Amino acid sequence: MSTPHPPDRDAESGGGEESSETSSQADLLAHYDIRLVRAPNPGPFTLSGTNTWLVGRHPTWVIDPGPLIEEHLDGLYAEIEVRGGLGGVVLTHDHHDHSEAVEALRGTFPAPLAGGRGAVDVQLGEQVRFGPFESVATPGHAVDHYALIAEGACFTGDAVLGSGSVFISPYRGAMSGYLLALTRLRLREDFNVLCPGHGPPVWDAHTKLEEYVAHRIDRENHLIVALGEGRRTVAELLDAVWSEVAAELRPLATATLAAHLDKLEEEQILPRDVERPRFERTEW
Ligand SMILES: [Zn+2]
Structure with missing residues (x-):
């Protein structure tokens, strides 16, 4: 798949300075039909808040509805309306800051749910298709963690963040599985921007993946x-x-x-x- 060329960008890491983050998000809209709605739940574990991503329109598809915060859901619902309804919801993993609002969202906009485990309509696995997405197993932060690839973007959840590094869960095989997943993502050529679960989008996708492996x-x-x-x-x-x-x-x-x-x-x-x-x- 060919993907549009993103604009040149300064090093994106370093904590997401507000102005560059805003322009980075504008670029996402200009080059891809992707929209970020960030939840107001900043903190040491969530950086500036959990990122909820919307992809496409008529209908749109939601990645990680985020925490159950009314203000966040209001913004998300408005964006879904603008985009002509909801086709489906997918979770990168089921940690609360990503999944808590799933029920509320699907109560308002009934749509199928895809995820790595739990009560889902579509069980993610390696190369499972769901709407515009293809899932890629990215264990490490959580055993059931998946990245989603669509429209020239890779939605990385908490496998790769927009700034800083992630924490790995101590289940057997987590670290070796994580390194393998990063390496496999790095070898793919069907995306050039990372849309993480926290922090700003990362335009130098493959450089970032290399940095993560090196780190x-x-x-x-x-x-x-x-x-x-x-x-x-x-x-x-x-x-x-x-x-x-x-x-x-x-x-x-x-x-x-x-x-x-x-x-x-x-x-x-x-x-x-x-x-x-x-x-x-x-x-x-
Ligand atoms: Zn998270």
Whole structure:
């Protein structure tokens, strides 16, 4: 599929300065029939809020309805009306900040729901078609996480964010599965913009994916060095490898550490006496 060329853009990372974010969203409208409605739920886990995306019109399709906040739903409903009704709803994953408004939305605009698990009408899997979308498994942040590709864009949910990096859930195989998913996305040529679950759109899609892979490998290398220096406790490893992470995000860094340690164990290069973070290994 050929895709329109986006305008040249300054480095998009660095926290989404408002003016460049606004123009970036305008570009999305100009070059693609994609609209962002951002929920007013900013925070350390959600950056400037959860992104709800609308694709196409007559009807339009919604990705991640977001949190149950009246103001957000009002904006979303107005946009659905403008776009001639709702064809369907798809979830990148079922964490609350993405999925909470599903019922309210479908109560107002009845339409099929697609997702990785739970009470869905269409079960996502590898290369499942739903409306204009093709789903691509992107486990890591959640075991049931999917990216959706449509109209020259890749909707990445929390697999790749518009700024900063994501946290990986500590279920078995999360980190290796995540790295494989990023690598497979990077090899695709049917999109050139990333529309993330949080933060601004990313025009240098493939550069961003390469950065994400490099970032994970960089963390892993630091972790291997810290282990080589004899650090063994969770606190020591976090201090050595995630020293820049704010205190409130340390539990999430701990989860990511657990996923990295799992990967080293899978590869049989983890020393035996390393303290492992304790988590219930439920499938997040
Ligand atoms: Zn999220």
